[in-house]
Amino acid sequence: NAGVMQNPRHLVRRRGQEARLRCSPMKGHSHVYWYRQLPEEGLKFMVYLQKENIIDESGMPKERFSAEFPKEGPSILRIQQVVRGDSAAYFCASSPDLPEAFFGQGTRLTVV
Amino acid sequence: QKEVEQNSGPLSVPEGAIASLNCTYSDRGSQSFFWYRQYSGKSPELIMSIYSNGDKEDGRFTAQLNKASQYVSLLIRDSQPSDSATYLCAVRRSAGGTSYGKLTFGQGTILTVHP
Numbered sequence: 001n002a003g004v005m006q007n008p009r010h011l012v013r014r015r016g017q018e019a020r021l022r023c024s025p026m027k028g029h030s031h032v033y034w035y036r037q038l039p040e041e042g043l044k045f046m047v048y049l050q051k052e053n054i055i056d057e058s059g060m061p062k063e064r065f066s067a068e069f070p071k072e073g074p075s076i077l078r079i080q081q082v083v084r085g086d087s088a089a090y091f092c093a094s095s096p097d098l099p100e101a102f103f104g105q106g107t108r109l110t111v112v
Numbered sequence: 113q114k115e116v117e118q119n120s121g122p123l124s125v126p127e128g129a130i131a132s133l134n135c136t137y138s139d140r141g142s143q144s145f146f147w148y149r150q151y152s153g154k155s156p157e158l159i160m161s162i163y164s165n166g167d168k169e170d171g172r173f174t175a176q177l178n179k180a181s182q183y184v185s186l187l188i189r190d191s192q193p194s195d196s197a198t199y200l201c202a203v204r205r206s207a208g209g210t211s212y213g214k215l216t217f218g219q220g221t222i223l224t225v226h227p
Contacts, residue, residue, distance in 0.1 A: 033214065042219040043156065043200065056214055091155055093215070099144040099163070099204055101215055103155040 002026070004094050004104035005074075012110045013082045021077040021107045025094030032075045033093045033101060034060075034067060043091065049075060082111045113138050118201050118218035127227050131188040135201030135218055138182065144204040145177055145184045146215070149197045156200055160186060191225040198222050 005024040013019050025032050034046040045059040049069035060067065064082075069075040079086055089108050095101040119134045133147075144163055148156035162168045162175040162184065174187040184203075188195055201218040 035217075043217040045214045045216065048214050059214070100146070100158055100161055102158060103148075106155050 004029075004092055004102055006090075006092050006104035006107050008107060009105060010108045010110070012112060014112055015083060016081050019079040019082050019086070019109055021079075021090050021092075021109070022074045023077070023092030023094075023104060024074040025092075026096075026102060029094035029096050029102075031095045031097075031101070032069050033095075034075075034077050035091045035093065037089045037091060037106075039088075046077070079109075082109075084111045087111045114218075115139060115216045116201055116203055116218040118199075118221045120221070122222035122224060124224045124226060125191050127191060127193060127225055129191050129225075131191045131195065131223055131225070133186040133188075133199050133201075133221050133223070135184045135186075136182055137184070137201075137203045137216075139203065139205060139216075140179075140182065141205050142182075142203040145175070146202040146204075147173075147175060147186045148200040148202060148217075149195075150200060150220070151197045188223075191223075193225050193227055196224050 007022050032049045035043040037043050047060045047067045048056040052071050064080045066078045087110050089106045091103050091106045093101040093103045116137050125131045147160040149159050150156045160175040162177045168175045172189045176185045198220040200220045202215045204215050205213045
């Protein structure tokens with residue numbers, strides 16, 4: 001059973017470009033969570049999704065950020081018009097209908 | 113007040129000693145509690161979960177939960193240099209149904225185990 005798969009592992013974008021981060025949850029997991037981690041800081045919740053539904057987006061900036069988890073395919077975190085402050089590690093976690101959540105390897109976004 | 117607070121650290125213990133990591137939380141509705149380990153540059157790895165008051169042991173790790181005091185801890189016995197990492201406490205509000213709510217993390221405690 002493969003773990004949570006995130007791609008790309010590293011992403012470099014110029015200011016103003018779009019960044020698309022992908023997350024394939026573990027088999028059988030229908031809950032997906034996105035977190036952001038700045039250097040030397042903790043994990044900050046961004047959004048929680050179930051298939052085709054956003055359950056909680058209270059941690060996501062109102063502008064430029066969006067997330068989806070379609071019926072088919074991976075969950076996507078999309079950042080439009082990236083700025084240097086968006087540079088961070090973005091982690092996806094998934095869980096089955098149980099409380100434990102398991103993290104992917106993360107995507108390191110660098111905005112230049 | 114932060115939702116989840118951990119002892120500030122960094123914590124340094126000698127090899128073979130017991131490392132004690134502490135966490136308090138503010139939401140009395142929290143039902144699920146977790147400890148994750150994160151090595152530098154890596155992703156968080158789930159090492160313990162606990163849902164009921166008392167102790168839960170798994171190998172060298174023991175998680176302790178006291179809901180009345182809103183306190184959860186992690187003890188690592190016979191600490192090894194390979195245990196050196198950042199330990200993250202996380203809490204979740206609900207423990208049932210099909211929507212669990214977000215995991216809220218503390219800021220982490222850096223543990224160093226020196227030979």
